[in-house]
Amino acid sequence: MTAAVDTRPRAFAMPWAWVAWHVRRPWAARLADLDKLLISTAGGDRDAFAGLYDAIAGAVFGTVRRVLRDDAMAEEVAQDVLLEVWRTAPRFDPDRGRATSWILTMAHRRAVDRVRSEQASRDRTERVGIAESQPAFDATAEEVVELDERRRQEGEVRSAMGGMTDLQRQAIELAYFEGRTYREVAELLGVPLGTVKTRMRDGLIRLRGALGSSEDTP
Amino acid sequence: MTADLHDLAAPYALDALDPSERGAFEAHLGTCADCRGAVAALQEGAAHLAALSAVPPPPGMRKRVLAEVTVTPQERDVIALAGRRRPGLPTRILTSVAALVLLLAVVALGVNLLSDPTTAADVLAAADLVNSELTATPDYEGGPVEATVSFSPGKGAAVVTFAGLEEVDPSLTYELWVIGAGEPRPAGLFRPGGDGRAQELVDEEVVPGVTIAVTIEPAEGVDSPTGPIVFAGSV
Numbered sequence: 001m002t003a004a005v006d007t008r009p010r011a012f013a014m015p016w017a018w019v020a021w022h023v024r025r026p027w028a029a030r031l032a033d034l035d036k037l038l039i040s041t042a043g044g045d046r047d048a049f050a051g052l053y054d055a056i057a058g059a060v061f062g063t064v065r066r067v068l069r070d071d072a073m074a075e076e077v078a079q080d081v082l083l084e085v086w087r088t089a090p091r092f093d094p095d096r097g098r099a100t101s102w103i104l105t106m107a108h109r110r111a112v113d114r115v116r117s118e119q120a121s122r123d124r125t126e127r128v129g130i131a132e133s134q135p136a137f138d139a140t141a142e143e144v145v146e147l148d149e150r151r152r153q154e155g156e157v158r159s160a161m162g163g164m165t166d167l168q169r170q171a172i173e174l175a176y177f178e179g180r181t182y183r184e185v186a187e188l189l190g191v192p193l194g195t196v197k198t199r200m201r202d203g204l205i206r207l208r209g210a211l212g213s214s215e216d217t218p
Numbered sequence: 219m220t221a222d223l224h225d226l227a228a229p230y231a232l233d234a235l236d237p238s239e240r241g242a243f244e245a246h247l248g249t250c251a252d253c254r255g256a257v258a259a260l261q262e263g264a265a266h267l268a269a270l271s272a273v274p275p276p277p278g279m280r281k282r283v284l285a286e287v288t289v290t291p292q293e294r295d296v297i298a299l300a301g302r303r304r305p306g307l308p309t310r311i312l313t314s315v316a317a318l319v320l321l322l323a324v325v326a327l328g329v330n331l332l333s334d335p336t337t338a339a340d341v342l343a344a345a346d347l348v349n350s351e352l353t354a355t356p357d358y359e360g361g362p363v364e365a366t367v368s369f370s371p372g373k374g375a376a377v378v379t380f381a382g383l384e385e386v387d388p389s390l391t392y393e394l395w396v397i398g399a400g401e402p403r404p405a406g407l408f409r410p411g412g413d414g415r416a417q418e419l420v421d422e423e424v425v426p427g428v429t430i431a432v433t434i435e436p437a438e439g440v441d442s443p444t445g446p447i448v449f450a451g452s453v
Binding site: 049053059060086089104177179182 | 225226227228229231232233234235236254258259260261262263264265266267268269271272273274275276279280282283284286287288290291292293294397399400
C-alpha cells in the first residue's frame with residue numbers, strides 16, 4: 001500500500017503547501033514571507049520587489065494618506081518610500097525586526113516629516129483635534145486583498161485598542177495618525193509629559209501583544 | 219539624562235519626537251542595546267496601526283514604481299562601486315568549506331564531550347510536555363491519520379508521533395522542518411513502520427511558537443523544502 005507518489009514538479013507544488021500552512025498561521029506566515037521578499041529584494045531581485053509592492057503598497061499609501069490627508073501628496077510620498085525600500089533593502093537586518101515594521105516605520109516617518117514641514121505654511125488646526133480624530137479603522141481597508149484575514153487582524157487590533165484606556169488610545173492616535181509630538185499630545189490632553197510617554201508605551205505593547213507577535217523578534 | 223532618554227523609546231516609535239530630541243535619542247540608540255530592543259518591539263506595535271490603514275494604492279503607481287526601480291541603483295551597488303567588492307566566488311566557496319569543516323569538528327567534539335544527546339524517550343518523559351495536533355494539509359494523500367507533536371519547552375525539544383501514516387515510495391521520505399523566523403530548518407527524515415506508526419525526535423532546537431512541518435522529499439533528504447507540506451502545526 002504505497003501512497004500515490006507526488007510527481008508534480010516540487011517547486012511548483014510548494015506554493016500550495018505554503019498556502020495550506022498560511023491558513024493555519026496567516027499573520028505570522030505573511031510576516032515571514034515579507035521578510036523573505038525583502039531579503040531577496042536586497043539581492044537585486046525585481047520580481048521579489050514586485051511581490052513586496054503588492055503586499056505592502058496599500059499599507060504604505062494608506063498610512064501616509066492618513067497622516068497627510070491629501071491624496072496627491074500621499075501618492076508622491078508613498079512612491080518615494082517604496083523606492084527607498086528598493087534602494088536601501090540591503091540595510092534590512094531580519095535579526096533586528098520584521099520587514100513590515102521596517103517598511104511601515106519608514107513610511108510613517110516620511111509622512112510625519114512631510115506634515116510637519118507643511119505645517120509651517122499651512123494651518124492644520126481646524127482639521128485636527130481629539131473631537132475629530134477618526135477611529136483607527138478605514139472602511140476602505142476592506143477593499144484590499146486577503147479580506148478575511150485583514151478582517152480578523154482588524155478585529156484583533158480593534159479589540160486591543162478597545163482594551164486600552166482612553167488616554168492610551170488618544171495619545172497613540174494623536175501621535176500616530178495626526179503626526180503630533182508627544183509634547184503636543186501632553187498639552188492637548190492636559191496631562192504631564194511622563195504620563196504621555198508611559199501611556200504610549202503601554203498602548204504599543206498592548207497592540208504588539210494583540211497580534212501574537214512573533215516568538216522570534218528580539 | 220540617560221533615564222530620560224530611555225523613556226523616549228515609545229514616542230520615538232510613534233515618530234512623536236521633535237527633531238532635536240529625535241537626534242539625541244538616535245545617538246543614544248547607537249550605544250544602548252536595551253533601547254534598540256525596546257524600539258524594535260514598539261515599532262512592531264505601531265506597524266499594526268499602519269497595516270490597518272491600508273487602502274488600495276492609486277492605479278498607475280505600481281507601474282511607475284516598478285519602472286523607477288529598473289533605473290535606480292541599490293545601496294549595495296553604490297558600495298560595490300566605491301570599491302568594497304565581495305570576494306570572488308572561489309574564495310567564498312573555499313571560505314565556506316573551511317568554515318563548515320571547522321564547524322563539523324567543533325560539533326563532533328561537543329557531541330563527544332557531552333555524549334548526552336536528547337532522545338525521543340527523554341522528551342516524552344519530560345514533566346512539561348505539551349501535546350499539539352499536526353494537521354494534514356490537502357497535499358497529504360493518505361487516509362485518516364493521527365499526528366501529534368509533543369513539545370518540552372524545558373528541553374527545547376519535540377517529538378512527532380504518527381498513527382495511520384501512509385507509506386511513501388522507496389525513492390522518497392518524510393522530512394521534518396522547524397520553521398521560525400528565517401528559512402525552514404531540516405530536522406530529520408523518517409518513514410512509517412509497516413503498522414503505519416512513526417515516532418521521530420525533531421532534530422533541531424524547538425522554541426515556543428515555531429511551526430513544525432513535514433514534507434515529502436527524495437529519500438536522501440534535502441536542505442531546504444522542495445516537496446509539498448503534508449503536515450503542519452505550531453508548538
